[in-house]
Amino acid sequence: MVGLARHDETEIECPFCGKGKIRMYHKEGYLQGKTSRIAAGAKTTLHRVDDKYIVRDNCSNCGKTKEEIQRAFETGETKQATHEDRLKRLREAGLPERVEG
Numbered sequence: 001m002v003g004l005a006r007h008d009e010t011e012i013e014c015p016f017c018g019k020g021k022i023r024m025y026h027k028e029g030y031l032q033g034k035t036s037r038i039a040a041g042a043k044t045t046l047h048r049v050d051d052k053y054i055v056r057d058n059c060s061n062c063g064k065t066k067e068e069i070q071r072a073f074e075t076g077e078t079k080q081a082t083h084e085d086r087l088k089r090l091r092e093a094g095l096p097e098r099v100e101g
Contacts, residue, residue, distance in 0.1 A: 006027075006028045007025065007026065007027040007028065008025075008026060009023055009024065009025055009026070009056065010023075010024050010026050011023055011024070012024055014059040014061060014062060014064065014069065015069065015072045015073060015078050016059065016062050016064050016068075016069075016072065016078050017059065017061050017062040017064075019061045019062075020059040020060050020061030020062060021060075022055060022056070022057050022058075022059055022069060023055075023056040023057045024053055024054065024055055024056060025052075025053070025054040025055075025056055026051065026052070026053055027051065027052040027053075028051055029048060029049055029050050029051045029052075030048075030049050031046045031047070031048060031049070032046070032047050032048075032049050033045070033046055033047075034046075034047055053070075053073060054070070055069045055070045055073065
């Protein structure tokens, strides 16, 4: 499909609790034509526009906000790293834990 995209609302499970239903707006990816013009003529190239997902509701079961659910959906991370986890990763990477100045 060139230049047109279908869109609809779908329901998914909450990525945090797995029990709540969340409404999402889904716009399918499509091909979009871009025309460049020069003295010799015009050239049309097709560019792919990716799918777009927008969270519509908060989770009624666990109480997570739309922003938290959107971030989890885009990054794939459902929990934030604790301070101890960050320090553990720094130690494993061989980086200093404290910066003295």
